[in-house]
Amino acid sequence: MKLTELKAIQLAELFSALSDASRVRIISLLMDGEMSVSALAKGLKMTESAVSHQLRGLRQMHLVRARKSGRQVFYSLDDDHVSRLFSLGLDHVQHG
Amino acid sequence: MKLTELKAIQLAELFSALSDASRVRIISLLMDGEMSVSALAKGLKMTESAVSHQLRGLRQMHLVRARKSGRQVFYSLDDDHVSRLFSLGLDHVQHG
DNA sequence: GTAATATATGAACAATTGCTCATATATTCA
């Protein structure tokens, strides 16, 4: 399959977004529905700053979406490609 | 979804294997069938050393498989999870 | 207005990554 350099870079960037255990754990929590930054931080035992930094990257890759409500920002998975990629990857890890 | 730390790390490692443009381009060539290291190097305009280093990582993640024939080593995708992950990612990039 | 809360962001630093270069190993051919 021929792939332009641009597509290769974009594809690599997409997978990079899922290439860190902290981000994978964020995504796994968001599989069950939207969560605020502080709830994610609490659930993952990470600082809010670290979570926020990671969410920024996930947002820029359009893997998560933000919804502001008062002082809180609720994050959710952006589209179903994300959960499909996640599930397919998990399959590979489990019976790989 | 609850995810153990180990699974999160393994999943991140899997996506890490696809998180670099050079590796994505290697995978894209292997989508069409097996290729030797030097053919990959030529097709990608990379040194054989660089390709070999990357193939090692892909091999360790069980994304590619090696078949030795004489002096050459032919690489191919290890299982169909790989091409499915690749195609799903490409989908996201294209109509994302 | 001020204080408190929730999130975002920039700088800095350690750790990791992907390459090059040199060298090693393995195979074929003369």
Added chain:
DNA sequence: TGAATATATGAGCAATTGTTCATATATTAC
């Protein structure tokens, strides 16, 4: 045997990454 070819590997280095810490912005309550 020795030279040539194909691949693998280790060291070293620049570039990138993920975190912490300090600070900024935005919203709510008083």
